[in-house]
Amino acid sequence: MMPRIEAVVFDLDDTLYSERQYALGGFGAVARAFADRLGDPAVSLSRMSELLDTPNRPRVFDALLDELRITDRNDLLVRMIATYRAHAPSIALFEGVEQLLTELRARFRLGLLTDGRSEGQWAKIDALALRNRFDVIVVTADLGPGFGKPSPRPFELISARLQVASTHTAYVADNPAKDFIAPNALGWTTIQVRRSGGLYADQPPAPGGAPHLIIESVDRLRDWLRAT
Ligand SMILES: [Mg+2]
The missing domain is CATH 3.40.50.1000 (HAD superfamily/HAD-like)
Structure with a gap:
């Protein structure tokens, strides 16, 4: 019954x-804020959005930096995560x-x-x-x-x-x-x-x-x- x-x-x-929409908004904020390191924001955004559908989903920023061969990361990863978390949800x-x-x-x-x-x-x-x-x-x-x-x-x-x-x-x-x-x-x-x-x-x-x-x-x- x-x-x-x-x-x-x-x-x-x-x-x-x-949740995908939220993630893409955050990725866009990161792509724009760190274009000096990540390159063309449209390209990095597109790549991050693809990574969301791979086993790298829990570590999209790490995976992106790996692919871009950015090794001198210092606090870059930390700042990317902070930007993602602080972005205004769209x-x-x-x-x-x-x-x-x-x-x-x-x-x-x-x-x-x-x-x-x-x-x-x-x-x-x-x-x-x-x-x-x-x-x-x-x-x-x-x-x-x-x-x-x-x-x-x-x-x-x-x-x-x-x-x-x-x-x-x-x-x-x-x-x-x-x-x-x-x-x-x-x-x-x-x-x-x-x-x-x-x-x-x-x-x-x-x-x-x-x-x-x-x-x-x-x-x-x-x-x-x-x-x-
Ligand atoms: Mg849920």
Whole structure:
């Protein structure tokens, strides 16, 4: 039997907006700021965007500097990362998300639970004008080190603040390698949005981390929630 859902909690990156879009904005800022070392910004941006789809994704700047044979890096890498992190996000909600959140707000308690550096996540939240669209927002980094997913702590915390039992709560997210382990263990219903081109769409689920339901876009949530 499907559980009666009273609260819906969303992940942020690659669930409500394109993380790729965020990354490309940051790469553009880096390409322009360090053109004296990296060369033509259009070329370095294009290369960084390609590297995002290789195993070098976690070390795009290192890989770029390797390819450019820049060995006297000094603090160049550190400054590139700082520029990336400080860039003003140029991102938009996925199509249909704004309307969906408006509709769901009328029927459910809504939460946002996201990992990532605090300053960067709040900058995204503000760029997307999300602050007033949720009853509770938890950026796990604000809780201190060690409370990122898959720690159950941020999920317990948001449950308490939403005042809805875990068995009546759904978590909607994109990355089965880390997003669903804790909420599954706590008895939440978990839903993966598996969008083609999503950075983590093809991640295998962690043990205990398989979602209860997989949908192709957040839009499909509407139908599923209507049936609960
Ligand atoms: Mg995500």
